[in-house]
Amino acid sequence: xxxxxRRISLTENAGEFAISKTMVGNDLSLLDxxxxxxxxxxxxxxxxxxxxxxxxxxxxxxxxxxxxxxxAHILETPDRVLPGGLLYYSDLLFSPFWAxxxxxxxxxxxxxxxxxxxxxxxxxxxxxxxxxxHALGVPLAVCRFGNRxxxxxxxxxxxxxxxxxxxxxxxxxxxxxxASRVLLVDDVMRGGSTLAGMLQxxxxxxxxxxxxxxxxxxxxxxxxxxxYHTALLRFSISTDGIPCVEVQAPPSGV
Amino acid sequence: xxxxxRRISLTENAGEFAISKTMVGNDLSLLDxxxxxxxxxxxxxxxxxxxxxxxxxxxxxxxxxxxxxxxAHILETPDRVLPGGLLYYSDLLFSPFWAxxxxxxxxxxxxxxxxxxxxxxxxxxxxxxxxxxHALGVPLAVCRFGNRxxxxxxxxxxxxxxxxxxxxxxxxxxxxxxASRVLLVDDVMRGGSTLAGMLQxxxxxxxxxxxxxxxxxxxxxxxxxxxYHTALLRFSISTDGIPCVEVQAPPSGV
Numbered sequence: 001x002x003x004x005x006r007r008i009s010l011t012e013n014a015g016e017f018a019i020s021k022t023m024v025g026n027d028l029s030l031l032d033x034x035x036x037x038x039x040x041x042x043x044x045x046x047x048x049x050x051x052x053x054x055x056x057x058x059x060x061x062x063x064x065x066x067x068x069x070x071x072a073h074i075l076e077t078p079d080r081v082l083p084g085g086l087l088y089y090s091d092l093l094f095s096p097f098w099a100x101x102x103x104x105x106x107x108x109x110x111x112x113x114x115x116x117x118x119x120x121x122x123x124x125x126x127x128x129x130x131x132x133x134h135a136l137g138v139p140l141a142v143c144r145f146g147n148r149x150x151x152x153x154x155x156x157x158x159x160x161x162x163x164x165x166x167x168x169x170x171x172x173x174x175x176x177x178x179a180s181r182v183l184l185v186d187d188v189m190r191g192g193s194t195l196a197g198m199l200q201x202x203x204x205x206x207x208x209x210x211x212x213x214x215x216x217x218x219x220x221x222x223x224x225x226x227x228y229h230t231a232l233l234r235f236s237i238s239t240d241g242i243p244c245v246e247v248q249a250p251p252s253g254v
Numbered sequence: 255x256x257x258x259x260r261r262i263s264l265t266e267n268a269g270e271f272a273i274s275k276t277m278v279g280n281d282l283s284l285l286d287x288x289x290x291x292x293x294x295x296x297x298x299x300x301x302x303x304x305x306x307x308x309x310x311x312x313x314x315x316x317x318x319x320x321x322x323x324x325x326a327h328i329l330e331t332p333d334r335v336l337p338g339g340l341l342y343y344s345d346l347l348f349s350p351f352w353a354x355x356x357x358x359x360x361x362x363x364x365x366x367x368x369x370x371x372x373x374x375x376x377x378x379x380x381x382x383x384x385x386x387x388h389a390l391g392v393p394l395a396v397c398r399f400g401n402r403x404x405x406x407x408x409x410x411x412x413x414x415x416x417x418x419x420x421x422x423x424x425x426x427x428x429x430x431x432x433a434s435r436v437l438l439v440d441d442v443m444r445g446g447s448t449l450a451g452m453l454q455x456x457x458x459x460x461x462x463x464x465x466x467x468x469x470x471x472x473x474x475x476x477x478x479x480x481x482y483h484t485a486l487l488r489f490s491i492s493t494d495g496i497p498c499v500e501v502q503a504p505p506s507g508v
Contacts, residue, residue, distance in 0.1 A: 002354055086404045091428060094396060096388035100256055123376045123396065124404070127384050134350035142348060142377065150340045150378070150442070174345060188404070 004041075005107075005137025007052035028053050039063035041108070057135045059108040065247060067101050072233055072245040081241050089216065093127045093187060102232060103131025106185060106213040109230050109250050110136070113210040116180040117141050119202065121169070121194055124187040128215055132185050141175040141182070143201055155204050159197035162190065169197045176205050184212045189231065192224035199226065217248070258295075259361075259391025261306040282307050293317035295362070311389040313362040319501060321355050326487055326499040335495050343470065347381045347441060356486060357385025360439060360467040363484050363504050364390070367464040370434040371395050373456065375423070375448055378441040382469055386439050395429040395436070397455055409458050413451035416444065423451045425459065433460045443468045443485065446478035453480065471502070 025045070032043035039060030045053045059067075071092060080088040092098045106128070115136055120129030121143040133140040147154045147170040154170040161167045176182070184198050195212060202209050212229040219236035235245045279299070286297035293314030299307045313321075325346060334342040346352045360382070369390055374383030375397040387394040401408045401424040408424040415421045430436070438452050449466060456463050466483040473490035489499045 003351065006351075082403060082406055084403050088404070088406050088428060090405060090426060091393070094384075094394040094429065096384055096394065097257065097260075097391075099384065100388065104256075123380065123398070126377065126380045127394070130348075130350055130353065130381050130384060134354065137351075139345070140348040140350065140381075144377070149336060149338050150342070151344060152336055152342050172344060174342060175348065 003137065004055045004057055004135050007046070007054045031055075040104075056111060057104055057107050058111050059105055061250065064105055064108070064250060067105060068232055068247040071098065071102070072247055075233070075235065075245045076243050078242055081237055081243055085218075085220075085237055087216070087235055087237070087243055087245075089187070090124060093124055093215070096127075099127040100131045100134075102215055103128055103133075104135045105232055106132045106215075106230075107135030109213060110183055110211045113183065114181045114208075115183045115210050117176060117182050118185055119143065119171075119176065119182045119198060119207075120185045121145070121198065125185060128187055129185045132183070132213065136183070141171065143198055144170045144172075146170065147172075155201070157197060157200040157204055159193060159200055162193050167193075167197065169194075169201055171201045171205065176201075176207065179206045179208070181210050182207045183210050186214050188216045188218070189214045189224065189226075189229065190218040191221050192226040192229075195229070196225040216245075257391065258309045258311055258389050261300070261308045263306045285309075294358075310365060311358055311361050312365050313359055315504065318359055318362070318504060321359060322486055322501040325352065325356070326501055329487070329489065329499045330497050332496055335491055335497055339472075339474075339491050341470070341489055341491070341497055341499075343441070344378060347378055347469070350381075353381040354385045354388075356469055357382055357387075358389045359486055360386045360469075360484070361389030363467060364437055364465045367437065368435045368462075369437045369464050371430060371436050372439055373397065373425075373430065373436045373452060373461075374439045375399070375452065379439060382441055383439045386437070386467065390437070395425065397452055398424045398426075400424065401426075409455070411451060411454040411458055413447060413454055416447050421447075421451065423448075423455055425455045430455075430459050430461065433462070435464050436461045437464050438466045440468050442470045442472070443478065443480075443483065444472040445475050446480040446483075449483070450479040470499075 028043050028045055035041050039062055041057040043053055043055050082088055115138055117138050118129050118133040119141045129140050151172045152174050154172045157169050158166050182202055186195055214231045217231035217234050230251050231248045233245050234248055237243050282297050282299055289295050293316055295311040297307055297309050336342055369392055371392050372383050372387040373395045383394050405426045406428050408426045411423050412420050436456055440449055443449055468485045471485035471488050484505050485502045487499050488502055491497050
C-alpha cells in the first residue's frame with residue numbers, strides 16, 4: 001500500500017506477521033494473480049538473501065481505456081471552457097482519487113524506462129507528478145516560477161514563453177541530484193514552452209531525460225517546442241465553445 | 255489501494271473476483287486483522303444492500319512514534335539549517351514515501367472529525383495536503399499566492415504577514431464548495447500568519463473549520479496567530495545552529 005516499485009524483503013514480512021517465508025510466497029502469488037486480473041500490474045519476487053517482492057504498476061490497455069474514458073467524459077462539458085481556449089481541470093488533478101489513477105497511468109507508460117526522479121513544475125503539475133513518482137517508487141523534484149528562502153539555493157534558467165517574453169524557472173540544487181535519469185511530467189502542454197524550459201533545467205543538472213509525460217495535450221498549436229512526448233488525453237475546443245477530449249494511445253509496447 | 259476512506263460495495267467486489275460475498279467477508283476480516291496488527295487502521299464493513307467495506311486509516315501510537323522519530327532524525331542535521339532560522343525539508347515532503355506517511359499520520363489525527371475537503375497552500379503544502387486528503391477519501395483545495403487564467407475565477411483575501419506587510423491569497427471558486435467542512439493543512443507554522451489567512455479564506459466560503467494540521471511547528475515565536483492546532487513535529491534551532499526536532503503528542507483520544 002505504501003511502497004509500489006520498492007522492494008520489500010520476504011524475511012522482513014515473514015517476521016512482522018510471524019509466518020513462514022513459504023506462506024508469504026504463496027500469498028504473494030495470490031496478490032500477483034489478483035493484480036494481473038485487475039489489470040493493475042504484477043508482483044515480482046526475487047529469491048535469495050538479497051531478494052524481495054516488488055509491486056510493479058502496469059495498467060492493462062482495457063483498464064487504462066476505462067479510466068481515461070471516464071476522465072475525458074468529465075472534461076467534456078461546456079462549462080469547463082475558460083477564457084483563452086483553456087479547459088478547467090484543477091478539480092480532477094486535486095482529487096486524490098483521479099490524480100492517483102492518472103499518475104498510475106503515466107507511471108505504467110514509463111515502467112520500462114530507467115528513472116531516478118520525476119520532475120514537474122508548480123503547481124498543477126505537483127499532484128500528477130507526485131502520484132507518478134509514488135507509483136514508480138522515486139522522489140519528485142519541482143521546478144518553481146519563483147524561489148523562496150525555505151527552498152534553499154537554486155539554479156535558474158530562462159526560456160521563451162509562447163507569448164514571446166522570457167520566463168524563469170528555478171530548481172533547488174538539493175532537489176535534483178546531478179546526472180539523474182529524469183521523467184518530465186506536466187499537467188498540460190499547449191506549445192510546449194514550459195516543457196522546453198524543463199529540458200533546459202535538466203541540461204543544467206546534467207540529467208538524462210527518460211521521457212516526457214503529460215495529462216492533457218492541446219490540439220493547437222500543432223507544432224510543439226518539444227519532440228517526443230506521451231499524453232494521456234488530447235483536447236480541442238470547437239469554435240462554438242464545445243470541448244472535445246480524446247484518449248491517446250499508450251506508447252507502443254505498453 | 256486506490257481508495258482509503260471510500261466505501262467499496264461487497265457485491266461489486268464479489269462480482270469482479272467471481273467469488274461469493276461470504277468469501278469476500280472472510281477476506282475482509284483477515285484484512286481488518288492485518289491492518290490492526292500493523293497499527294495502520296481497520297476495515298469497517300456495513301451489511302445490507304447499501305453496505306460495503308471501508309478502510310479507515312488510524313495510525314497506532316507506536317507506529318506513529320516510529321515513523322515520526324525517523325523523520326525527526328533525518329531533519330536533525332546541521333546542514334539543513336537555512337538562512338533566517340529555517341530548516342530544509344522539501345526533500346521529505348516531495349518524497350512520496352515520506353509524504354504519504356506524514357499525510358496518513360495527519361489523517362489519522364482527524365479521523366473522527368467531519369471533513370468534506372482538505373485545504374492547503376501552494377506549494378510545499380500540496381504533497382502533504384494531497385496524501386492527507388487521499389487517506390481521508392476527500393478532495394484537496396489549494397490556496398494560491400497568485401492566480402492564473404487556467405485556475406478560473408477566484409476569491410481573494412488579504413492578511414497581514416509576519417513582517418508587517420499585507421499578503422494575498424486566492425482560492426478558486428470551483429475548488430471549494432460553499433459551506434464545506436474543511437481541514438486546514440500546511441507544511442510549516444512559524445507565527446501562523448498564513449494559516450490565519452487560510453482561516454479568512456474559509457470564512458469567505460462559509461466553511462466550518464474541522465481542524466488545523468501542520469507538519470512542522472517552530473518553537474519561536476511562542477505566540478501564534480491561530481489557536482488550536484495539531485503539529486506532527488516541533489523544531490527549534492540552537493544559537494550554534496544545531497536543529498532540534500521533537501515528535502508531538504497526537505490529539506487526545508487518537
